Amino acid sequence: MKMENILIEKQENIAIVTINRPEKLNALNKATIQELHEGFKSLNEDKSVKVIIVTGSGEKAFVAGADISEFANFSVENGGLLAAKGQEILFDYVQNLSTPVIAAVNGFALGGGLELAMACHFRVASDNAKMGLPEVTLGVIPGYGGTQRLPQLVGKGRAMEMIMSAAMIDAETAKNYGLVNHVVPQAELLEFTKGIATKITKNSxxxxxxxxxxxxxxxxxxxxxxxxxxxxxxxxxxxxxxxxxxxxxxxxxxxxxxxx
The missing domain is CATH 1.10.12 (Lyase 2-enoyl-coa Hydratase; Chain  A, domain 2)
Structure with a gap:
């Protein structure tokens, strides 16, 4: 499959998957979700790859959300199918992948972007990262696992507040909540994350x-x-x-x- 929306780079036993739609702040459309599925599947089958890091291109956004233009006119049935397929081929798929997946969150991780980060096995954030689930401002709720994974990570009360207020939190708040493991300067994000990944590659x-x-x-x-x-x-x-x-x-x- 030709990849038009993601980049894959291998460095020894570590693979870096970069969502590459900077003009859309790396928003997730159906094509990108499918490419991510194919990319993760291929890397998981590659026994030389011990850890996968997923990040967004540029410094502004990890993933700024879903591509709203794709589903603005969807019916009830279409909306349900969109969530079901997305969860199956990407979000649940990543969570249950046998190869460790680390999210290197650079900039905005909103809506589907935060849901993708939460599906990863753990998260490292740049100090300029902003995270939130703003779906209720559009008259909808998180549909890619956000209502389930966020409470697991930060607790029910904080998750309820974040979802209902649609407010963004900064990287330090996310760390205090337990949503991310580490916060590092933007310029150091990938190298720091690769350092953790390298430690993991040495184990079984x-x-x-x-x-x-x-x-x-x-x-x-x-x-x-x-x-x-x-x-x-x-x-x-x-x-x-x-x-x-x-x-x-x-x-x-x-x-x-x-x-x-």
Whole structure:
């Protein structure tokens, strides 16, 4: 698939996905959502890629929201289908990806942009970042998981206030809320995030994938996260990574994980 709205760059075991629609402040339209799905799918299947970083082109915006012009005239049925497909192919897909995904939030992360950042496994923000869910100003609600993931990250009361007021918060407030893990100067954002990613690449990719699944299980209705943890913990004992990790520990050397 030819990519017209995103850029993908690989640096050793790290892939950087850049949403590249600067003239639209990197707004998510259907084509961009589909390209992101294809890009994440391809990178997840590439065993040389241990971590994915997603960011926006330029310094103004990570993603300034959804492309409103695409759905302004939608019917009730079309609106529901838009949310369902978007959640399936991108937002839920990213959350459940076995390869770690870090959002490097530069500038505005609004509406669908904040929802994409929240779907990632964790977030790093530039000091000029602004985040919010302004959908109620358009007479609609967040439809790409925002009403579910925001309370999980910041708590029900803060999420209710952010959604109902449609107010933006700055990067430091987002950090205090637990919405982002780190805040760094704009010029240092990618290098700082790559530093975290590099630490992750040195660990067992098999174990990390099992950990992602176990953590996510805690937020799934009808799923016992403890049982998922027990199952995945046991499964690790049958991997080559476990054998290498324990052998390296006993031999007092650094492990070189095969990723199997």
């Amino acid at each position: 990719s098999v174990a990390i994938a099992k950990a992602i699944e176990a953590v996510n299980a805690n937020y799934e209705d009808g799923v016992n996260g403890y049982e998922t943890e027990i199952k995945n913990f046991g499964a690790c004992f049958g991997t080559e990574d476990f054998k290498e990790g324990t052998t390296a520990f006993l031999e007092k050397r650094k492990a070189v994980f095969p990723g199997k």
